[in-house]
Each structure stands twice: as structure tokens, then as C-alpha cells.
Amino acid sequence: MSGTDGMTCNKCLCRLNSWDRRLSKTLAYRYPLCEKCIADEYGMEVDFLRARMETYFGMRPCLGI
Secondary structure, three states, X not given: XXXXXXOEOOOOOOEOOHHHHHHHHHOXXXXXXXXXXXXXXXOXXXXXXXXXXXXXXXOOOOOOO
């Protein structure tokens, strides 16, 4: 699941990484979005979305993101 496969966000067309794809799959998006676009849809900051995902799903991005 590397970010080198050329997948892009369905909304802003930025390149997706494995965290974006994992987040999209967890939230049952039909087409993957980047975490910024997902946070915008939920009306929250990216850091708050990450904290929420860790609290409720036990998911967190790698330290490099």
C-alpha cells in the first residue's frame, strides 16, 4: 500500500498515501479522499480527525505524516 501507485484524492486530486487510503476505507468512502478533504467534510481540523480516529478506531498515521 505505498503511495507510489498513482492514486489521487477524488476531490482535490492530490496524491494519496497509505494513511489516506486506510482512512477512506475505514470511513467507507466509495472513492478515496485525502485526510484534509475528509476533515473538511466533517468540519474539523486534520489533527482533531487524527485524534478522533485514534480514540475510536485505534488508528493513527505513521510518525512521518
